Amino acid sequence: xxxxxxxxxxxxxxxxxxxxxxxxxxxxxxxxxxxxxxxxxxxxxxxxxxxxxxxxxxxxxxxxxxxxxxxxxxxxxxxxxxxxxxxxxxxxxxxxxxxxxxxxxxxxxxxxxxxxxxxxxxxxxxxxxxxxxxxxxxxxxxxxxxxxxxxxxxxxxxxxxxxxxxxxxxxxxxxxxxxxxxxxxxxxxxxxxxxxxxxxxxxxxxxxxxxxxxxxxxxxxxxxxxxxxxxxxxxxxxxxxxxxxxxxxxxxxxxxxxxxxxxxxxxxxxxxxxxxxxxxxxxxxxxxxxxxxxxxxxxxxxxxxxxxxxxxxxxxxxxxxxxxxxxxxxxxxxxxxxxxxxxxxxxxxxxxxxxxxxxxxxxxxxxxxxxxxxxxxxxxxxxxxxxxxxxxxxxxxxxxxxxxxxxxxxxxxxxxxxxxxxxxxxxxxxxxxxxxxxxxxxxxxxxxxxxxxxxxxxxxxxxxxxxxxxxxxxxxxxxxxxxxxxxxxxxxxxxxxxx
Amino acid sequence: xxxxxxxxxxxxxxxxxxxxxxxxxxxxxxxxxxxxxxxxxxxxxxxxxxxxxxxxxxxxxxxxxxxxxxxxxxxxxxxxxxxxxxxxxxxxxxxxxxxxxxxxxxxxxxxxxxxxxxxxxxxxxxxxxxxxxxxxxxxxxxxxxxxxxxxxxxxxxxxxxxxxxxxxxxxxxxxxxxxxxxxxxxxxxxxxxxxxxxxxxxxxxxxxxxxxxxxxxxxxxxxxxxxxxxxxxxxxxxxxxxxxxxxxxxxxxxxxxxxxxxxxxxxxxxxxxxxxxxxxxxxxxxxxx
Numbered sequence: 001x002x003x004x005x006x007x008x009x010x011x012x013x014x015x016x017x018x019x020x021x022x023x024x025x026x027x028x029x030x031x032x033x034x035x036x037x038x039x040x041x042x043x044x045x046x047x048x049x050x051x052x053x054x055x056x057x058x059x060x061x062x063x064x065x066x067x068x069x070x071x072x073x074x075x076x077x078x079x080x081x082x083x084x085x086x087x088x089x090x091x092x093x094x095x096x097x098x099x100x101x102x103x104x105x106x107x108x109x110x111x112x113x114x115x116x117x118x119x120x121x122x123x124x125x126x127x128x129x130x131x132x133x134x135x136x137x138x139x140x141x142x143x144x145x146x147x148x149x150x151x152x153x154x155x156x157x158x159x160x161x162x163x164x165x166x167x168x169x170x171x172x173x174x175x176x177x178x179x180x181x182x183x184x185x186x187x188x189x190x191x192x193x194x195x196x197x198x199x200x201x202x203x204x205x206x207x208x209x210x211x212x213x214x215x216x217x218x219x220x221x222x223x224x225x226x227x228x229x230x231x232x233x234x235x236x237x238x239x240x241x242x243x244x245x246x247x248x249x250x251x252x253x254x255x256x257x258x259x260x261x262x263x264x265x266x267x268x269x270x271x272x273x274x275x276x277x278x279x280x281x282x283x284x285x286x287x288x289x290x291x292x293x294x295x296x297x298x299x300x301x302x303x304x305x306x307x308x309x310x311x312x313x314x315x316x317x318x319x320x321x322x323x324x325x326x327x328x329x330x331x332x333x334x335x336x337x338x339x340x341x342x343x344x345x346x347x348x349x350x351x352x353x354x355x356x357x358x359x360x361x362x363x364x365x366x367x368x369x370x371x372x373x374x375x376x377x378x379x380x381x382x383x384x385x386x387x388x389x390x391x392x393x394x395x396x397x398x399x400x401x402x403x404x405x406x407x408x409x410x411x412x413x414x415x416x417x418x419x420x421x422x423x424x425x426x427x428x429x430x431x432x433x434x435x436x437x438x439x440x441x442x443x444x445x446x447x448x449x450x451x452x453x454x455x456x457x458x459x460x461x462x463x464x465x466x467x468x469x470x471x472x473x474x475x476x477x478x479x480x481x482x483x484x485x486x487x488x489x490x491x492x493x494x495x496x497x498x499x
Numbered sequence: 500x501x502x503x504x505x506x507x508x509x510x511x512x513x514x515x516x517x518x519x520x521x522x523x524x525x526x527x528x529x530x531x532x533x534x535x536x537x538x539x540x541x542x543x544x545x546x547x548x549x550x551x552x553x554x555x556x557x558x559x560x561x562x563x564x565x566x567x568x569x570x571x572x573x574x575x576x577x578x579x580x581x582x583x584x585x586x587x588x589x590x591x592x593x594x595x596x597x598x599x600x601x602x603x604x605x606x607x608x609x610x611x612x613x614x615x616x617x618x619x620x621x622x623x624x625x626x627x628x629x630x631x632x633x634x635x636x637x638x639x640x641x642x643x644x645x646x647x648x649x650x651x652x653x654x655x656x657x658x659x660x661x662x663x664x665x666x667x668x669x670x671x672x673x674x675x676x677x678x679x680x681x682x683x684x685x686x687x688x689x690x691x692x693x694x695x696x697x698x699x700x701x702x703x704x705x706x707x708x709x710x711x712x713x714x715x716x717x718x719x720x721x722x723x724x725x726x727x728x729x730x731x732x733x734x735x736x737x738x739x740x741x742x743x744x745x746x747x748x749x750x751x752x753x754x755x756x757x758x759x760x761x762x763x764x765x766x767x768x769x770x771x772x773x774x775x776x777x778x779x780x781x782x783x784x785x786x787x788x
Contacts, residue, residue: 392628396639396785399738404785406639436600436783460785467739 019322021272022289026300028236028308041163042236044146045156045293049317058134059143067188070195076100077416080452087197093452099377100452102414111373118369122362124252126354127335128259132245133311138238141189141231142296145182152178156293182232183224190223236297239310246307253305256353260311261336262291262302265345270302273326284328291315291333301333383421383449384412385479387492395495400465403496409457409477413449422482423447423457427475427494430464447479461494471498587612590772596649596787599779606779613780616773620765629784633744634760639784642740646729647788653778657771659764660732667764670732672720676755685712690750696725697739 026032027040046052074084074097081088086095094101094109101108123130132139153159153174165171194203194216206212207220230238239246253259262285270285285302292300294314299306301315313335320330340350390406397403413419425433425443433440435457438447449455463470473496478489503512506524516523546552550562586608593599599606618627624635631637636644645655645668658666675681681689688709695701714723720733727735734742743749743758765774781787 390628392626393630393637393639396630396637397740398640398786399642399735399740401739404639406785436606437603458783 019273019286019288019290019325021287022293024289024293026292026295026298026303028240028298029300029303030306031303039237040298042296042298043156043159043163044296044314045290045318046150047294047314047317047321049320051313052317055134055143055312055314059140062135062137062140063144067192070192070200074098077451080416081199083199085196086199089197100414100416102412105380108373108377111369115366115370115373118362118366121252122359122366124249125254125257125356125359125362128253128257129246129249129309129311132239132249133260133313136310138230138243139310139312141185141227142235144185145231145235146296148181148185149178152181179232182228186224186227186232187220189227190220193223194219236308239297240308250307254356254358255338255342256356258335258337258352259305260301260309260313260316260333261338261341262304262333263331263336263341263344264302264304265341267302267332275326279328284323284332286322286326288322290318290322294318305338380414381486381488382414382484383419383479383481383486383488384410384414385423385477385488385490386410386412387477387490389492389495395497397467397497398462398465401467402462402465403467403470404460404462405475405494407459407461407477407492409459411447411449411455411457411479413451413453413455416451418451419449419481419483420446421449422480424478424480425459425461425475426478427473428463428470430469432462433459434462435459463494463496467497470494470496472496583612587772590775593775593779596779596782609776609779610783612773613776613783616769616777617780620769621777624762629781633749634742634758636742637740638781639786640740641786641788642735642738643729643786643788644727644734644742645732647782647786649778649782649787651729652781652787653774655762656774656777656781657764657766660762661759662761662764664764664766666766668732670720671759672733672753672757674755674757675716677757681712681716681754685709686751686754689713689717689754690747693725693736693750694745694747696737697745698737699739699745 022045027042069085070083072084073082074095075082076095081091081093081095083095084097086093088095092103099108120131149159153162162171162174191207194207194212197219198212198216203212203216207216266283267285268283270283270287273279273282273286291302292315294317295301296312296314297308297310299308301309316331316333316335319333323330323332336350337352339353343350386409388408388410390408395403395405409423411421411423413421423445425431431443433443433445435445438445438457438459443461447455447457461475473494475492475494476489477492478487480487503515503525504522505512506522509524511524511526513522514525547560548562549564550566551559552562553560586605589602589605590609593605599609617625617629621629625631625638626635629638636642641647643651645651645660655668658664658668660668661671673680676683676686688705689712691701691705692709692713695703695706713725717725720731721727721736722733725736727733739745741749742760743753765777769777
């Protein structure tokens with residue numbers, strides 16, 4: 001059941017003056033909340049103004065980043081992917097411009113998520129649900145889908161009418177056009193996703209030639225479906241029923257948080273206003289419902305902060321427009337705090353309190369974590385050595401009475417160029433080392449490590465020819481880059497007949 | 500059938516089932532569920548036609564696609580062998596160990612192939628790491644009975660030792676005690692002599708008494724200095740590395756009854772490529788000459 005069928009056709013009921021009262025009900029307001037109620041379709045009306053502008057800009061930037069990022073090239077050298085941002089599952093690497101993360105460094109991703117969470121905490125405690133209102137993919141794509149819908153079917157009133165119209169050829173063609181455009185956007189969304197996991201210029205033609213891997217088509221399919229349904233039909237239901245964030249955010253905002261707010265102290269008592277009537281003894285709100293008609297969530301901002309409100313600020317633009325028409329100051333709805341409403345009511349000056357214990361705390365923790373992550377990223381080891389002892393046999397006695405132990409050494413080179421590294425084994429003065437294909441001088445050799453890879457080398461460590469000389473002793477394998485001076489080592493044991 | 504009561508809130512009839520005052524409404528199944536069910540039914544009919552499905556008395560319906568898991572495995576095995584054959588063929592041209600060691604890719608492949616072949620064929624006797632055991636030589640050390648060059652090892656693996664193959668490596672030490680060639684006393688002295696050769700504690704008087712016997716009887720194979728001979732497969736007795744064991748009783752048993760350990764021939768059981776891979780692997784265990 002659409003709200004249009006409930007209401008009469010007289011959209012242009014005059015509420016007084018030059019402003020018409022919108023025939024619209026806040027279908028998702030708390031008063032109308034009901035279990036098992038069928039969803040009522042919302043037809044948000046287009047608004048113009050500062051925030052609508054800002055949102056178009058944010059939409060262009062976020063979509064631009066999403067679609068274009070995988071196409072940025074970043075040469076890394078021969079045999080290395082030259083895509084700036086790439087999640088390489090087969091090669092088990094994550095590339096982000098100059099950063100290359102190995103699977104054992106996944107904690108950087110964890111750190112990134114922590115930073116994102118703290119950033120969100122900070123932003124929310126300062127400015128309310130700015131993430132939801134401007135940058136959340138659900139908001140961005142829904143905004144885009146509504147823009148397409150408006151382009152094809154017209155603004156609110158035309159869409160309301162179209163919904164009630166019989167299925168004429170024109171209606172069918174409009175619906176087909178709209179859904180086709182939606183599907184194209186959805187497929188492009190899924191398509192761009194895959195570019196983050198493959199070399200974009202390579203897989204782009206492959207997708208169309210049917211040569212891309214099955215997983216690519218699977219993900220394009222899944223994301224096409226979710227984009228199409230989430231932004232096309234489910235929209236506000238995703239935010240209200242599926243997303244956990246609205247629940248968490250209630251704990252992050254306080255009375256000093258700037259949120260999209262209807263200033264009750266200024267607006268009430270509300271009521272229709274005829275041109276020329278006095279504004280004395282009444283509020284500025286002329287109850288025109290422009291804010292409700294603009295709301296994509298189907299609520300009335302004048303009911304105060306509520307779970308459904310994503311703080312998209314479109315009602316601010318809607319109301320400002322009206323205020324200008326009736327000659328009252330703008331921002332009857334605006335970014336404001338609960339405290340300020342109370343302050344004004346008590347005759348005090350309103351103020352914005354950005355430094356509060358919670359915002360300072362979030363900022364400090366955020367700075368700490370970000371600093372720690374950056375520091376560890378900048379000083380992270382570019383090489384590693386791991387040693388695995390031979391188990392069968394634990395040691396071998398040779399015919400001259402010397403004792404030999406075998407080890408498999410894994411040399412990790414995270415640099416993007418090949419390196420000559422000095423490998424040295426220490427633990428006893430008389431050790432000699434040998435390995436197939438490597439020239440050891442005593443217990444030392446220069447080993448070439450291929451770029452961005454792990455090299456495995458089997459070495460034999462032998463004592464002087466006297467089997468009773470040594471009891472089992474600790475052994476250290478050290479790797480040193482003679483150019484940078486960086487070292488890495490790994491401890492192990494040398495087993496002999498005596499424990 | 501009794502009339503079911505109508506639920507006052509929803510206007511839907513109840514099924515008549517009630518638990519602690521909670522009544523079940525007789526709502527139709529959700530449409531998406533019903534359609535999924537129909538789709539599954541349709542799918543299974545198509546499946547019966549295409550794939551092997553129904554068991555019968557003597558066999559089963561084969562399906563028009565002719566799919567079998569056995570054929571899939573056979574195909575995968577063929578593809579695997581195909582992918583391996585290039586590297587395996589390279590092993591045909593390997594004559595010296597350097598041919599492999601100077602080719603890092605081939606070396607890596609050969610070591611992997613050799614390790615897996617060793618586990619399948621040799622580990623039962625020589626141990627999983629080639630560490631050996633009483634009667635079965637340790638292949639990691641540099642104490643070779645029949646020689647530790649790549650060619651020696653390859654020959655040993657191919658034809659075996661006392662395996663009955665005409666080309667097999669062959670030599671037998673007599674059962675000196677059982678056959679009555681040497682007396683108990685002589686054998687007792689020789690045990691001390693052998694221990695002394697390896698630098699172990701031994702009775703000096705016995706060692707002196709045995710010196711002549713060793714020279715006359717044993718040196719033919721083990722050499723005057725006791726260092727053995729690869730051509731004869733007679734072990735080095737001076738390095739304290741034992742094939743059967745360095746205890747007095749074990750050495751006594753060796754001299755009294757002889758040993759003649761058998762290593763099977765692998766010619767005919769393994770391909771020459773596989774034997775090459777094994778020889779490279781054994782050579783690389785650390786003692787290769």
